[in-house]
Amino acid sequence: MFKNIIIGQYIPGTSMIHGMDPRAKLIVVFVFIINLFIANQFVSFSLLTLYVLGAFFLSKVPIRFFLKGLRLIAIIIVVTFLLHLFMTREGEPLFSVGFLTVYEGGVKQGAMISLRLFLLVVMTSMLTLTTTPIALTDGLESLFNPLKKFGVPVYEFALMMSISLRFIPTLLMETEKIMKAQMARGANFLHGSLVKRVKAFVPVLVPLFIQAFKRADELATAMESRGYQGGAERTRFRQQNWRGLDTFVLLTVVALMFIVLALRWLS
Amino acid sequence: MVSLLAVNNVSFRYQPEMPLVIKGINLTINEGEWLAVVGHNGSGKSTLAKMLNGLLQPEEGSVVVDGLFTNHEKDLSLIRKKVGMVFQNPENQMVATTVKDDVAFGLENIAVPSEEMKDRIENSLKKVGMSGYENAEPHHLSGGQKQRVAIAGVLAMKPSIIVLDEATSMLDPEGKTHLREVMKQLQVNEGISVVSITHDLEEMRQADRVVVMKEGAMIAEGTSKDVLQQKDLLEQAGLMLPLPARVGDRLKKEKGWPLPKSVTNEEELVEALWTLKQKN
Numbered sequence: 265m266f267k268n269i270i271i272g273q274y275i276p277g278t279s280m281i282h283g284m285d286p287r288a289k290l291i292v293v294f295v296f297i298i299n300l301f302i303a304n305q306f307v308s309f310s311l312l313t314l315y316v317l318g319a320f321f322l323s324k325v326p327i328r329f330f331l332k333g334l335r336l337i338a339i340i341i342v343v344t345f346l347l348h349l350f351m352t353r354e355g356e357p358l359f360s361v362g363f364l365t366v367y368e369g370g371v372k373q374g375a376m377i378s379l380r381l382f383l384l385v386v387m388t389s390m391l392t393l394t395t396t397p398i399a400l401t402d403g404l405e406s407l408f409n410p411l412k413k414f415g416v417p418v419y420e421f422a423l424m425m426s427i428s429l430r431f432i433p434t435l436l437m438e439t440e441k442i443m444k445a446q447m448a449r450g451a452n453f454l455h456g457s458l459v460k461r462v463k464a465f466v467p468v469l470v471p472l473f474i475q476a477f478k479r480a481d482e483l484a485t486a487m488e489s490r491g492y493q494g495g496a497e498r499t500r501f502r503q504q505n506w507r508g509l510d511t512f513v514l515l516t517v518v519a520l521m522f523i524v525l526a527l528r529w530l531s
Numbered sequence: 532m533v534s535l536l537a538v539n540n541v542s543f544r545y546q547p548e549m550p551l552v553i554k555g556i557n558l559t560i561n562e563g564e565w566l567a568v569v570g571h572n573g574s575g576k577s578t579l580a581k582m583l584n585g586l587l588q589p590e591e592g593s594v595v596v597d598g599l600f601t602n603h604e605k606d607l608s609l610i611r612k613k614v615g616m617v618f619q620n621p622e623n624q625m626v627a628t629t630v631k632d633d634v635a636f637g638l639e640n641i642a643v644p645s646e647e648m649k650d651r652i653e654n655s656l657k658k659v660g661m662s663g664y665e666n667a668e669p670h671h672l673s674g675g676q677k678q679r680v681a682i683a684g685v686l687a688m689k690p691s692i693i694v695l696d697e698a699t700s701m702l703d704p705e706g707k708t709h710l711r712e713v714m715k716q717l718q719v720n721e722g723i724s725v726v727s728i729t730h731d732l733e734e735m736r737q738a739d740r741v742v743v744m745k746e747g748a749m750i751a752e753g754t755s756k757d758v759l760q761q762k763d764l765l766e767q768a769g770l771m772l773p774l775p776a777r778v779g780d781r782l783k784k785e786k787g788w789p790l791p792k793s794v795t796n797e798e799e800l801v802e803a804l805w806t807l808k809q810k811n
C-alpha cells in the first residue's frame with residue numbers, strides 16, 4: 265500500500281535549478297510571490313509568466329509533475345475566475361447570461377486573480393520539485409537563524425522537522441502492518457458508513473501511538489548516547505554553498521520587482 | 532592488559548523506594564577484549580550497559596572510562612565518544628533521512644569539522660560493508676543493514692569500546708552472522724573492545740570473557756568455554772545450550788557414553804564421536 269511512497273514531491277535531477285542553494289530558491293520564490301501581488305498590468309503579468317516559463321524549461325522537470333500539483337488547485341482557480349467574472353461591475357457590460365451580466369472589469373479581474381494563483385502554485389511546485397525536503401529544512405533553518413537571538417529554538421525546530429521526515433515512512437509502514445493485522449481479525453476499513461469506517465480506525469491508532477512513544481523514547485536514548493546534547497554547539501555535515509549563480513538568479517527576480525513596481529506606479 | 536573502563540562497586544535503582552536493579556557490581560573492560568554479558572530477562576543487563584557511557588548514573592560506586600568519571604557532566608561528551616552503543620531495535624536508532632547523514636550525526640554532536648567528516652564517514656561505512664549505500668534512505672534498508680549503519684555511526688567517532696545491547700536479536704540468522712563477523716573484524720583489526728549483551732550462544736562463544744548476571748548481581752565470570760560448560764549456570768542465566776552440547780550431554784547421561792567434558796559445538800561433538808568409534 266505505502267511501499268513506494270515518496271516524501272515531498274522531489275524529482276531528482278541535475279538541472280541548474282536543482283543545483284541552486286535552497287536558501288536562494290526560498291528567497292527567489294518569496295520575492296516572486298510578492299511580485300505577483302504587486303503586478304496589476306498586462307505587461308507585468310506577461311513578464312511574470314515568461315519568468316515562470318523560463319524556470320520551467322531550466323528545471324527540466326516533466327510537465328506532468330506540475331499538472332499533478334495543479335489538479336487540486338484547478339477547481340479553486342476556476343471558481344475564483346467565475347466569481348470575479350460575475351460579481352465585478354466595472355467597465356463596459358459585455359454580455360449577459362440570464363440575470364447575470366458580465367462586465368469588462370470582471371473579465372480583467374477574474375483573469376488577473378486566477379493567473380496569480382496559477383503562477384503561485386507553479387512557482388512553489390518548482391521549489392518542492394527541485395529541492396529535497398531535508399535541503400528545504402536546512403534552508404529554512406539558516407534563513408530563520410537570526411531569530412535565535414530572540415530565543416526562538418530554530419535549530420530544534422529544524423531537527424524536529426527532519427526527524428519527522430525520517431519517520432514518516434516508518435509510521436506509514438507500521439500503519440499498514442497494523443491495518444492488515446486488524447483486517448485478519450475481521451476489521452473492515454473500506455465498507456460501511458463513514459462513522460463505522462472511522463471507528464474501525466481506532467484500533468489502528470491506539471497501537472500506532474503506543475509504538476510511536478516507545479520509538480521516541482528509544483530514539484532519544486540513542487541520540488543522547490551518540491553525544492547529542494540539546495543546545496550544545498554542533499558542526500554541520502551538510503554545507504550550503506551560495507554561488508554566483510544564486511546571486512544572479514536573485515538579482516533577476518529583484519530586477520523583475522523593480523519593473524513590476526514601476527509599471528504599477530506609472531499606471 | 533590495559534583496563535579501559537572500570538565499574539567500581541556500582542549499585543543502581545530507577546526510583547527511590549524501588550528495589551535495587553544493580554547490586555554492587557565490579558567489572559573491568561580491557562583493551563581489545565570481547566566481553567559478553569548474559570542473564571535472564573530483567574536481570575539488569577541493559578541498565579548496566581546504560582551506565583557504561585553515562586546514560587544512567589550509579590547511585591553508589593563509580594564508572595570510570597579512561598580516567599573520566601561518568602558522573603562529571605563536563606566529561607560526558609568525551610565519554611560518549613569513547614564508549615559507543617548500539618541498541619536492539621534497528622529502526623529506532625537512525626536519526627537522519629540518509630545513511631551518510633546518519634553517520635554524520637554523532638560527528639556533528641562532538642563538533643568534528645565538516646571537512647573531516649566525509650573521510651570518516653566513508654571509512655566507517657567501508658569497515659561495516661556498507662559502502663555504496665551513502666544516499667540510501669532508512670526505509671529501504673534491511674534490519675541488518677540498519678544495524679551496520681548504526682555501528683558505522685559509532686565507529687566514525689573513533690571509540691575504544693562498542694557496547695551492543697542485544698543488537699542482533701531482531702535480525703534474521705544471516706543478518707546475525709554478518710553483524711558478528713563485522714564486530715569480530717573491528718575487534719581484531721581496530722583493537723576495539725566489544726561488550727555484547729546477548730541471549731545468543733553463538734555470540735557468547737565469540738567472547739573472550741563472559742559475565743553472567745542474575746537479579747542485578749554478577750553470579751559468575753569466566754572464559755566463554757568455562758561458562759559454556761557449566762550447564763546449571765547457563766540455565767540460571769536463561770540460556771539454552773546449543774544442540775550439539777545437549778546431544779553430547781544426553782549421550783553421556785542416558786547412554787553412559789564416555790564423551791569428553793568439553794562438547795560445545797558441532798565439530799567437537801563429531802570429533803568426540805569419531806574418537807569414541809575408533810577406540811571401540
Ligand SMILES: Nc1ncnc2c1ncn2[C@@H]1O[C@H](COP(=O)(O)OP(=O)(O)OP(=O)(O)O)[C@@H](O)[C@H]1O
Nearest residue numbers: 545546552570571572573574575576577578579697
Ligand atoms: N526505565 C525504567 N524504570 C523503572 N524500572 C525499569 C526501567 N527499565 C528497566 N527497569 C527494571 O529494571 C530491571 C532490569 O531491567 P533491564 O532492562 O536492565 O534488564 P535486562 O537484563 O536488559 O532485560 P532484557 O533481557 O529483557 O533486556 C527490570 O526489573 C526492569 O523492570
Ligand SMILES: [Mg+2]
Nearest residue numbers: 576577578696
Ligand atoms: Mg535489555
